[in-house]
Amino acid sequence: xxxxxxxxxxxxxxxxxxxxxxxxxxxxxxxxxxxxxxxxxxxxxxxxxxxxxxxxxxxxxxxxxxxxxxxxxxxxxxxxxxxxxxxxxxxxxxxxxxxxxxxxxxxxxxxxxxxxxxxxxxxxxxxxxxxxxxxxxxxxxxxxxxxxxxxxxxxxxxxxxxxxxxxxxxxxxxxxxxxxxxxxxxxxxxxxxxxxxxxxxxxxxxxxxxxxxxxxxxxxxxxxxxxxxxxxxxxxxxxxxxxxxxxxxxxxxxxxxxxxxxxxxxxxxxxxxxxxxxxxxxxxxxxxxxxxxxxxxxxxxxxxxxxxxxxxxxxxxxxxxxxxxxxxxxxxxxxxxxxxxxxxxxxxxxxxxxxxxxxxxxxxxxxxxxxxxxxxxxxxxxxxxxxxxxxxxxxxxxxxxxxxxxxxxxxxxxxxxxxxxxxxxxxxxxxxxxxxxxxxxxxxxxxxxxxxxxxxxxxxxxxxxxxxxxxxxxxxxxxxxxxxxxxxxxxxxxxxxxxxxxxxxxxxxxxxxxxxxxx
Amino acid sequence: xxxxxxxxxxxxxxxxxxxxxxxxxxxxxxxxxxxxxxxxxxxxxxxxxxxxxxxxxxxxxxxxxxxxxxxxxxxxxxxxxxxxxxxxxxxxxxxxxxxxxxxxxxxxxxxxxxxxxxxxxxxxxxxxxxxxxxxxxxxxxxxxxxxxxxxxxxxxxxxxxxxxxxxxxxxxxxxxxxxxxxxxxxxxxxxxxxxxxxxxxxxxxxxxxxxxxxxxxxxxxxxxxxxxxxxxxxxxxxxxxxxxxxxxxxxxxxxxxxxxxxxxxxxxxxxxxxxxxxxxxxxxxxxxxxxxxxxxxxxxxxxxxxxxxxxxxxxxxxxxxxxxxxxxxxxxxxxxxxxxxxxxxxxxxxxxxxxxxxxxxxxxxxxxxxxxxxxxxxxxxxxxxxxxxxxxxxxxx
Numbered sequence: 001x002x003x004x005x006x007x008x009x010x011x012x013x014x015x016x017x018x019x020x021x022x023x024x025x026x027x028x029x030x031x032x033x034x035x036x037x038x039x040x041x042x043x044x045x046x047x048x049x050x051x052x053x054x055x056x057x058x059x060x061x062x063x064x065x066x067x068x069x070x071x072x073x074x075x076x077x078x079x080x081x082x083x084x085x086x087x088x089x090x091x092x093x094x095x096x097x098x099x100x101x102x103x104x105x106x107x108x109x110x111x112x113x114x115x116x117x118x119x120x121x122x123x124x125x126x127x128x129x130x131x132x133x134x135x136x137x138x139x140x141x142x143x144x145x146x147x148x149x150x151x152x153x154x155x156x157x158x159x160x161x162x163x164x165x166x167x168x169x170x171x172x173x174x175x176x177x178x179x180x181x182x183x184x185x186x187x188x189x190x191x192x193x194x195x196x197x198x199x200x201x202x203x204x205x206x207x208x209x210x211x212x213x214x215x216x217x218x219x220x221x222x223x224x225x226x227x228x229x230x231x232x233x234x235x236x237x238x239x240x241x242x243x244x245x246x247x248x249x250x251x252x253x254x255x256x257x258x259x260x261x262x263x264x265x266x267x268x269x270x271x272x273x274x275x276x277x278x279x280x281x282x283x284x285x286x287x288x289x290x291x292x293x294x295x296x297x298x299x300x301x302x303x304x305x306x307x308x309x310x311x312x313x314x315x316x317x318x319x320x321x322x323x324x325x326x327x328x329x330x331x332x333x334x335x336x337x338x339x340x341x342x343x344x345x346x347x348x349x350x351x352x353x354x355x356x357x358x359x360x361x362x363x364x365x366x367x368x369x370x371x372x373x374x375x376x377x378x379x380x381x382x383x384x385x386x387x388x389x390x391x392x393x394x395x396x397x398x399x400x401x402x403x404x405x406x407x408x409x410x411x412x413x414x415x416x417x418x419x420x421x422x423x424x425x426x427x428x429x430x431x432x433x434x435x436x437x438x439x440x441x442x443x444x445x446x447x448x449x450x451x452x453x454x455x456x457x458x459x460x461x462x463x464x465x466x467x468x469x470x471x472x473x474x475x476x477x478x479x480x481x482x483x484x485x486x487x488x489x490x491x492x493x494x495x496x497x498x499x500x501x502x503x504x505x506x507x508x509x510x511x512x513x514x515x516x517x518x519x
Numbered sequence: 520x521x522x523x524x525x526x527x528x529x530x531x532x533x534x535x536x537x538x539x540x541x542x543x544x545x546x547x548x549x550x551x552x553x554x555x556x557x558x559x560x561x562x563x564x565x566x567x568x569x570x571x572x573x574x575x576x577x578x579x580x581x582x583x584x585x586x587x588x589x590x591x592x593x594x595x596x597x598x599x600x601x602x603x604x605x606x607x608x609x610x611x612x613x614x615x616x617x618x619x620x621x622x623x624x625x626x627x628x629x630x631x632x633x634x635x636x637x638x639x640x641x642x643x644x645x646x647x648x649x650x651x652x653x654x655x656x657x658x659x660x661x662x663x664x665x666x667x668x669x670x671x672x673x674x675x676x677x678x679x680x681x682x683x684x685x686x687x688x689x690x691x692x693x694x695x696x697x698x699x700x701x702x703x704x705x706x707x708x709x710x711x712x713x714x715x716x717x718x719x720x721x722x723x724x725x726x727x728x729x730x731x732x733x734x735x736x737x738x739x740x741x742x743x744x745x746x747x748x749x750x751x752x753x754x755x756x757x758x759x760x761x762x763x764x765x766x767x768x769x770x771x772x773x774x775x776x777x778x779x780x781x782x783x784x785x786x787x788x789x790x791x792x793x794x795x796x797x798x799x800x801x802x803x804x805x806x807x808x809x810x811x812x813x814x815x816x817x818x819x820x821x822x823x824x825x826x827x828x829x830x831x832x833x834x835x836x837x838x839x840x841x842x843x844x845x846x847x848x849x850x851x852x853x854x855x856x857x858x859x860x861x862x863x864x865x866x867x868x869x870x871x872x873x874x875x876x877x878x879x880x881x882x883x884x885x886x887x888x889x890x891x892x893x894x895x896x897x898x899x900x901x902x903x904x905x906x907x908x909x910x911x912x913x914x915x916x
Contacts, residue, residue, distance in 0.1 A: 322773055330763060347745065512896070
C-alpha cells in the first residue's frame with residue numbers, strides 16, 4: 001500500500017515532509033498489493049439485498065500501478081436548505097490532482113499535510129424524515145452517503161436497509177456513481193474485517209455506531225412513533241459518518257473489503273456480529289483477557305511521545321464524556337422548555353379570551369402565538385443540539401477508544417518483541433549449557449533454535465518500529481481530522497443558534513406593535 | 520469545617536446593600552408629591568430582610584418632612600392585615616400583601632454547589648458561584664420591589680393614604696413588633712380565612728341585583744382562575760429556561776478545559792442566555808403573579824359587598840319577622856337601615872375601585888408587555904452579534 005498514504009498538496013508544491021521512517025514502513029507494508037482482475041457485474045440500482053440470487057460475481061477490480069493521489073477527500077455533506085450556501089463556500093477552494101507516478105519515486109509525506117478543507121459533516125436534519133442526497137457542485141474524489149432507510153420484512157425478522165451511494169472519480173472503482181443496499185450488520189461486518197486486517201498495524205479504525213437492542217426492537221415491532229423515527233434517523237446519520245471516516249482514511253480506502261462493501265450488489269451475510277452468537281461471546285472473552293493484560297504491560301519507552309499522547313487521549317476522553325453528559329442534559333432541558341412553553345402559550349390564549357379589554361385581549365392572544373412559535377424554535381434548537389453536538393461528542397468518544405486501541409496494539413507488539421528476546425536469551429543459556437556438557441547433536445538443534453529466534457527477534461523489533469511509526473502517523477492525522485471536525489461542527493452549531501436568534505428577533509418585533517396598541 | 524458549613528456561614532455573612540431602580544410592575548404610582556415613599560436600600564441577614572422605608576412628605580400630619588425607618592417583612596403583613604380588618608375600608612380594594620422573601624431556590628443551589636465543588640474545575644465553580652450570586656441578587660431585588668409597590672399603592676390611594684396605621688408604619692421609629700400579631704391573633708386570622716372561603720361558596724350563589732357587579736363577578740372569577748394558571752405555567756417556563764442557561768455554563772466550562780477552540784464567545788452567550796431567563800421572569804411572571812394577587816384582592820371586595828348584601832337581605836327578613844311578631848320593630852328597622860347604608864356605600868366605592876382597577880391593570884400589562892418584547896429583541900440581537908463574532912473567529916482560524 002505504498003501509494004495510498006501519499007498525498008500531494010494542492011497548488012503549493014513545496015511543503016513535503018520527508019519522513020524516512022515512513023518510507024521503510026510503506027515498503028514493508030503488510031497490506032499487500034492491490035492487483036485484481038476480473039469481471040464484475042454492472043452496478044445497477046439493485047434493490048433486493050440478501051435475496052438468494054446465487055450469483056457469485058468475481059468481485060475483483062483492476063488496478064494499474066497508479067497512485068491515486070487524491071489530495072482532498074471531501075465527503076458529501078447534507079445540509080438543510082439554509083446552510084447549503086455556507087457549505088459550498090467551504091469547499092470553494094478544492095482542486096483535484098490525479099497523477100500516475102511510480103510509487104517508489106514519490107515522496108512520502110506525513111499525515112500532517114492534509115488540506116484544511118478536509119471536513120466531515122454530519123447532517124442536521126430539518127425534520128425527522130428521510131433526507132435526499134444532495135449533489136454538490138464541486139468535484140471531489142470520493143463521496144459516500146447513506147440514505148433512504150427502509151424496513152424490510154416484518155416482525156422480529158425485520159431489519160432496516162440503507163442505501164449506500166457512492167460518487168467517485170477514483171479509477172479503482174468501475175463506475176462513477178453507484179449504490180447498493182446494506183443493512184446494519186453489514187456495516188459491523190466491514191468493521192470486523194478491517195479490524196482484523198489493519199489493527200495489528202496500528203491503524204486507527206473508525207468504530208461503527210453501537211448496537212441497540214431496544215431501539216431496533218421497537219422498529220421491528222413496527223411502533224410508528226417519533227422515537228423510532230428518531231432512532232432510525234440517528235442511526236442513519238451515524239452510519240454515514242462512519243463510512244465517511246472510513247473512506248477518508250488513506251489506507252482503509254484501498255482495502256478490497258471497503259470497495260466490496262461499496263460496490264458489490266450483495267454481501268454475504270456477516271456472521272459473528274450478532275450479540276448473542278458464539279462469535280459474540282468469544283469476542284467478549286477476548287476483550288476481557290485483553291483488559292487484564294493491558295494492566296500488566298508497561299513499556300519502558302525511550303520515546304516519551306507515546307506516553308504523553310496516550311495520557312492526553314485518556315484525559316480527553318474523560319472530558320468528552322463529561323461534556324457529552326452536559327450536552328445530553330441540555331437537550332433534555334430544552335425539550336422540557338419546549339413543553340412548558342407550549343403549555344404556557346395555551347394558558348395565555350385562554351387568558352386572552354377571558355380578558356374583556358379588546359386591545360389587551362388581542363395582545364395576549366398574539367403573545368400566545370409568539371410563545372407557540374418560540375416553542376417550535378426551541379424544538380428545532382434541541383434537535384440541532386443533539387444531532388450536531390451530542391452525536392459529534394459520542395463519535396469522538398468512540399474514536400478515542402479506537403485510538404487507545406491503537407496504542408495498545410503497539411504495546412502488544414512491544415511485548416511480543418520482549419518475550420522473543422527473553423526466549424532467545426534462554427535458548428542461548430541452553431546452548432551454553434550444552435556446550436559445557438558436550439552433547440553435539442542437541443547442540444546442533446540448539447543452534448538452529450537460536451538462529452530461528454534471532455530471526456524472530458529481529459523481525460519483531462522491526463514490527464515494533466514499524467507500528468510505532470504508523471501509530472504516530474495515524475495519530476497526527478487523527479488529531480488534524482478531529483480539530484477540523486470539531487471546528488466545523490461547532491461553527492455549524494453556532495450558525496444554527498444564530499439563525500434561531502434571528503427568528504427570535506423577528507417574532508418579537510412583530511409582537512411589539514400589538515403590545516403598543518393596547519389602550 | 521467542611522464546604523457545607525462554610526457556605527452557610529457565607530450566606531449568613533452576606534450583607535447586601537442595594538440601589539433599587541427598576542419598577543417593573545407599578546405604574547402611575549408615587550407621582551403625588553405630597554407623599555413620596557421608596558425603599559432606597561435593604562440589608563439581608565440570613566433569612567431576614569431589613570428594608571429601609573424612606574418617606575418624603577409635605578403633609579402636616581407627619582412630624583417630619585423627610586425621614587426613614589427600618590422595617591421587616593412582618594411589619595408589612597401587619598399593616599396589610601390591619602387595613603383589611605378595618606370596617607371602613609370594606610368597600611376598597613386593599614392592595615395585596617407582598618409575598619414573603621423566598622431565597623429557597625438559590626440557597627438550595629448554593630448547597631448543591633458546595634457539595635459538588637470537588638467534581639468541578641475551579642473555573643466552572645467560580646462561574647456557577649457567580650450565577651448563583653446573580654440569582655440571589657435577582658430574588659432580592661424582586662422582593663424589595665414588591666414591598667415598595669405595596670407601600671406606593673397605599674400612598675397613592677386617596678383614602679388609604681390617610682390611614683392611621685399606615686402613618687404609624689411610616690413614622691414610628693421604634694420596633695413595630697410590639698404592635699404586631701402575637702400567636703393568638705395569627706391563629707384567629709387563620710380561622711377567619713377558613714370562614715371566608717366557606718362564605719365564598721355561599722356567596723357566589725347570591726343573586727346579584729346590579730348588572731355591573733354581576734358582570735364583574737363573572738369576569739373576575741373566570742379571569743382569576745386563568746391568571747393563576749398562567750402564572751404557574753410562566754414560572755415553569757422560566758425555570759426551564761434557567762436550566763438551559765445553566766447547562767450552557769457547564770458546557771463552556773468543560774470546553775474550556777478541553778481547549779478545543781476559542782469559546783469566550785460561548786461563555787458570553789451563556790451569560791446572555793441566563794440574563795434572558797431572569798429578565799423574562801422579572802417581566803412576565805412577576806406581572807402575572809402580581810395581578811393574580813390583585814385580582815384576589817378585587818374578588819375580596821366583591822365578597823365583602825356580597826356579604827353586605829346578604830346581611831341586608833337578612834335584615835330585611837328580620838324586619839319582616841319583627842313586624843309580624845310586632846316586637847323590636849324599631850331595632851330591626853335601624854339594623855336594616857344600617858345594612859342598607861353599608862351595602863350602598865360598599866357598592867358605590869366598589870364600583871369606583873373596580874373601574875380604576877381595570878384601567879390600572881390594562882396600563883400595567885401594556886407597559887410590561889412592551890418592555891418584555893423590547894428586552895427579548897435586545898437580547899436576541901446581542902446574542903446574534905456574539906455568535907457572529909464567534910463564528911468569524913473560528914472560521915478565520
